[in-house]
Amino acid sequence: MQTAVQFIHEQLTPKKEFPQFKAGDNITVNYKIIEGGKERIQSFRGDVLKVQGVGATATFTVRKISDGVGVERVFPFFSPNVEGIVLNKVGKVRRAKLFYLRERSGKSARIKEKRVK
Amino acid sequence: MKGIIGKKIGMTSVFSPDGKQIACTIIEAGPCVVTQVKTVDTDGYNALQLAFGDKKEKNATKAEINHFAKASTAAKRFVKEFRDTTIEKALGETVTLDIFAEGDKVEVVGTTKGKGFQGVVKRHGFSGVGEGSHGQHDRQRAPGSIGGSSYPSRVFKGMRMAGRMGTDRVKMKGLKIVKLFPEKNYILVSGSVPGHNGSIVLIQK
Numbered sequence: 207m208q209t210a211v212q213f214i215h216e217q218l219t220p221k222k223e224f225p226q227f228k229a230g231d232n233i234t235v236n237y238k239i240i241e242g243g244k245e246r247i248q249s250f251r252g253d254v255l256k257v258q259g260v261g262a263t264a265t266f267t268v269r270k271i272s273d274g275v276g277v278e279r280v281f282p283f284f285s286p287n288v289e290g291i292v293l294n295k296v297g298k299v300r301r302a303k304l305f306y307l308r309e310r311s312g313k314s315a316r317i318k319e320k321r322v323k
Numbered sequence: 324m325k326g327i328i329g330k331k332i333g334m335t336s337v338f339s340p341d342g343k344q345i346a347c348t349i350i351e352a353g354p355c356v357v358t359q360v361k362t363v364d365t366d367g368y369n370a371l372q373l374a375f376g377d378k379k380e381k382n383a384t385k386a387e388i389n390h391f392a393k394a395s396t397a398a399k400r401f402v403k404e405f406r407d408t409t410i411e412k413a414l415g416e417t418v419t420l421d422i423f424a425e426g427d428k429v430e431v432v433g434t435t436k437g438k439g440f441q442g443v444v445k446r447h448g449f450s451g452v453g454e455g456s457h458g459q460h461d462r463q464r465a466p467g468s469i470g471g472s473s474y475p476s477r478v479f480k481g482m483r484m485a486g487r488m489g490t491d492r493v494k495m496k497g498l499k500i501v502k503l504f505p506e507k508n509y510i511l512v513s514g515s516v517p518g519h520n521g522s523i524v525l526i527q528k
Contacts, residue, residue: 207333207520210349213507218337238342263336287342 215262219284227266229254229304230297230317235268235281236289247289250279253317256303269307271315276308296320325422326405326527327352328375329510331433333520337501337511347501348516350431351508352526354417358394358402370406373418374399375523401523420510423500423528431495433517433524438489442466447483493517 227233234251252270255278259265262284269278281288297317307315329352336346359372376399380388383398391398394415412418423429443449443466452467466485470478495516502511516524 207349210332210351210507210509211335214335214337214347214349214502214504214509214511217504218502282338282344284338285342285344286338286340 211261219262220286222284222288224283224291225293227254227257227291227293227296229256229302230299231293232295232297232317233268234292234294235279236292237281237285238287238289251294252277252279253297253304253307255305255307271311296322324405324408324527325410326373326403326408326525327418327420327422328355328373328401328403329353329524329526330376331516331518331520331522331524332509334515345501345513346515347511347513348431350510350512350516350524350526352420352510353508354419356391356394356396356399357412357414357416357418358391358396358399360412360414361404368406369408370404371408371410371412371418372402372404374402376400403525405525405527419505420503420508421505423503423510423526425500425503427500427528428497429500429512430527431498431512431516431524432527433493433495433522435489435491435493435517436519437487440486441488442485443483446485446488449483 231254232252233254234249236247236249238245239248250268250270252268255267255269257264257266263282265280265282267278267280269276296319298320299317329350332349332351334346334348336344338344353375355373355375357371358374361368361370361372363369374391374396378398378400380398387398396415410418410422438445442464444451444464449466451463452465455463469482469484495514498512498514498516500510501513504511510526518524
C-alpha cells in the first residue's frame with residue numbers, strides 16, 4: 207500500500223521546498239485566499255503546535271493569539287493554497303506536541319528561543 | 324454497462340487544482356481476461372465472464388484449468404460475471420481500465436469489513452436505553468422493549484436485534500474517477516470503498 211500511495215503522489219503532488227521546522231518554532235504561513243473572485247495572499251504568524259502525518263498528506267498546526275483570543279489553524283504541507291512558509295524563530299521545547307500551551311496565557315505561554323550557534 | 328474486477332489497495336488524499344482536499348481510494352483494477360462470453364442463444368442472457376488475479380496451478384482444479392485453457396490463460400483466482408456489458412471483447416482478450424475515463428461516475432461493489440457479534444447501538448444505530456442515574460444501571464446500550472406483552476404476545480419478524488454485523492455486499496454509487504494510471508493499473512476514485520485493504524471489488528459504470 208505504501209508504495210502505491212507514494213507512486214500516486216509522485217505523479218499528482220508537485221514538489222515543494224520548505225524550511226525545516228518543528229513544534230515550538232515561530233513561523234509565518236503565506237496562503238492564498240479568494241475574496242470576491244480575486245486571489246490574494248494572507249499571512250498567518252504563530253507558534254507551531256504540532257507537525258502531524260507523513261508524506262504528501264502531512265499537516266501542521268499553528269497557534270497565535272489574536273486580540274486576546276487563541277486562534278489555531280491546520281495547514282496541509284502540500285496544499286496548493288500554501289504559498290510559502292517563513293521560519294522566524296527556533297523555539298526551545300521538550301515536547302513534539304505543545305497542547306499544554308492552550309491552557310496557558312501571557313508570560314507562561316511564551317516559548318524560549320533557542321540560541322543558534 | 325461496463326465493469327472490471329479490482330483490488331482495494333488503500334486510501335490517501337489528493338488536492339484538486341482549486342485547493343480542495345479530496346479523500347481517495349486506490350484500486351488496482353485489472354487486467355482481466357475474458358474467460359467466457361455468454362449470449363442469449365447459448366445461455367439465455369448476455370454476459371461477459373472476467374477473471375482476475377493469479378492462482379497457483381497446484382491449487383486449481385482440473386475443471387478450472389481446462390475452463391481457463393479455453394481462453395488460453397493460466398488459472399485465475401477470481402471469476403465474476405458482468406451482465407449486458409457494452410465491452411466488445413472476445414474470448415481470451417484482456418479488459419483493462421481504459422474502459423473508463425477520468426471524471427466518470429462509477430459504482431464500486433465490495434464486501435464490508437466484518438464486525439463480529441454487535442449490539443443494537445452499533446448495528447442498528449439505536450440510541451440506547453435509560454440514563455446513568457434515576458435508578459437505572461447496567462443497561463445503557465440495551466435495546467429496550469421488543470414488543471407488547473398481552474397483545475400481540477409475540478415478537479414481530481424482522482425485529483432489529485443484536486447479531487453478526489458486517490461482511491455485507493455493499494454498492495457505493497456515484498464515486499468519481501479522479502485519475503487513471505494505466506501503466507500500474509491503478510484507479511483513483513473519490514471517497515471510500517467497502518472492505519479492507521486487499522479485498523476484491525467490482526468497478527462498474
